[in-house]
Amino acid sequence: MGIVHAKDSQTPGQSPRFNLECVKARVDKVRIEGLGRTKDDLLTNKVQELFKAQDFQEVILGAHKVRSKLESLECFSKVGILIDTSDGPDATPDGLEVIFQVKELKRITGSVKTLMGNNEGSLVVELRAPNMFGRGEKLTAEYSRGWSRTVGLSTTFYKPLAVLQNAGFSASLFQQGSEWIPSGYKLIERGLLLDLAFNSKPSLRHNIQWEGSWRELECLTRSTSFLVREQSGHSLKSAFRHIAVSDTRDAAVFPSTGTLFKVIQEVAGIGGDIGFLKNEVHYQHNRSLASDVVLQSAFQFGMLNTLSNHKTAKICDRFYLGGPLSLRGFEWRGVGPHDQGNSLGGEVFWAGGLHLFSPLPFRPGGGGFGDLFRTHVFVNAGNIAASSTDIKDYFQNLRLAYGIGIALRLGQIARVELNYCVPVLAQKSDHVSSGVQVGVGLSFL
Known part of the structure; x- marks a missing residue:
């Protein structure tokens, strides 16, 4: 990440490398533009790590970390970064000024x-x-x-x-x-x-x-x-x-x-x-x-x-x-x-599962819509006891099922599963659901 490529106009086709770790730099000033009702003391601790940077790579990485921290406050609708050379009487030879340009959220x-x-x-x-x-x-x-x-x-x-x-x-x-x-x-x-x-x-x-x-x-x-x-x-x-x-x-x-x-x-x-x-x-x-x-x-x-x-x-x-x-x-x-x-x-209950996820056969829609899908092979087992003293039933009356299906990712927090399930072990009191089963949720076994 510390290596960047720049085009040399005198030697077409070649891209000299610049190692940002070798470019000495330090942060003299940090400014946040666009503040209205946000208090300075909320932001002071968020930008402190920038002053520890010793080269240009650390400045860039530190600026992106600070931007993530500012975004996590959920006070701003937009956070931009501008890095410029430092000026003024307190400027150092390798000094930089990091400017964060923010836009505060509306009050309601x-x-x-x-x-x-x-x-x-x-x-x-x-x-x-x-x-x-x-x-x-x-x-x-x-x-x-x-x-x-x-x-x-x-x-x-x-x-x-x-x-x-x-x-x-x-x-x-x-x-x-x-x-x-x-x-x-x-x-x-x-x-x-x-x-x-x-x-x-x-x-x-x-x-x-x-x-x-x-x-x-x-x-x-x-x-x-x-x-x-x-x-x-x-x-x-x-x-x-x-x-x-x-x-x-x-x-x-x-x-x-x-x-x-x-x-x-x-x-x-x-x-x-x-x-x-x-x-x-x-x-x-x-x-x-x-x-x-x-x-x-x-x-x-x-x-x-x-x-x-x-x-x-x-x-x-x-x-x-x-x-x-x-x-x-x-x-x-x-x-x-x-x-x-x-x-x-x-x-008392316990449940365990073993799953194998893989891409769709022949990868249709690879790099796009097809990447949202996975094939799914599973086996799961578990047990539940009416009372915490029923240890004998808890270990003996095992439930077991296996199956195969397709899983679809919904954003980055949920997924949908369409599985064909085959129950193997069940008790008389259980309600079995063999065949096709659909699940939508945030967390699965």
């Missing part, structure tokens, strides 16, 4: 967009007030409606923090309504979520959260199981949650190398009538075998333990397994105990 912005979730699409209407007080704060109001009757309404205030690496604090008031047809219940949640996010390492992200929510669980139909009906009513949940994510993958969708490791720890019961300890682990590793041929292994595990007889977990707090995003070859929430056709979930 809005958008109407569609989002893809886990096997669901949503229409989202959003209003934002970016950079409210000049230090990167923003207020967001959002309304969403999904095609499976999920409705969400939230207001979030976000404040970046300079005391930690890439840190920010947010407070959200929310109301979320969802219908879970396989389990026969409808859930409405209203509450407050406080979130502190920061990086302990460049690739390790932490979220420390507190959630207080008033939840209303209702039967979805008259045929809902009695075991679901008896959990209907109102409940109050107060929970602390820690989420740690290490992601070294080169892409979120169709990665060729890298590992994703995610741990979620949640403790509920400090206030309210819901009490449990919940732990989840998600792991994914990608290995490139040949050109555009990737072997991917994935594993998920979860365990839920109630804390006391006075406080317990509801059916909406339990784990569920099965569907095109988790254990393929089974219906959505189709693995595990059922009663009158309703999935009851479990307190």
Whole structure:
């Protein structure tokens, strides 16, 4: 990246090389043009690394890093870079002046967009007030409606923090309504979520959260199981949650190398009538075998333990397994105990998968539309137990399926899978889905 080519007018056809590492340079001044309401102290720390540059290559690389940091503040609609020689009484012989030309966002912005979730699409209407007080704060109001009757309404205030690496604090008031047809219940949640996010390492992200929510669980139909009906009513949940994510993958969708490791720890019961300890682990590793041929292994595990007889977990707090995003070859929430056709979930589960992704045969549309597709061969297995004490069932009643299909990348965050699934091992209580299965989501097993 430090080698550039310049055309020599006296020797046509030849391109002399200039090694930018050999060009001594230092940054004397940094200017940011176009500022209005943005405060200087928000930007000072972002540009400090430019003054450490010792050659022209480091100046260029440092300027691009600073631009990325300025864009991540979400205060500007455009950030440009201009590098010029330094002048003035304080200028040094090798001195440069780096000028960032920015355009601030309007005080009020809005958008109407569609989002893809886990096997669901949503229409989202959003209003934002970016950079409210000049230090990167923003207020967001959002309304969403999904095609499976999920409705969400939230207001979030976000404040970046300079005391930690890439840190920010947010407070959200929310109301979320969802219908879970396989389990026969409808859930409405209203509450407050406080979130502190920061990086302990460049690739390790932490979220420390507190959630207080008033939840209303209702039967979805008259045929809902009695075991679901008896959990209907109102409940109050107060929970602390820690989420740690290490992601070294080169892409979120169709990665060729890298590992994703995610741990979620949640403790509920400090206030309210819901009490449990919940732990989840998600792991994914990608290995490139040949050109555009990737072997991917994935594993998920979860365990839920109630804390006391006075406080317990509801059916909406339990784990569920099965569907095109988790254990393929089974219906959505189709693995595990059922009663009158309703999935009851479990307190312990595990699931693993092995996948082989490769380009389409003969590479039609290579370099364009065809690069959005991958062929997909997989085998996945898993198990779920109604209680964390049912260790015997947990290890014996294995579910297993394999299949082949096509995957399509949607942007850089979601994908669609069209698979033909063949269940091999299943239990009597499971709801099997052999044949063609379609999945749309952000994260897959």
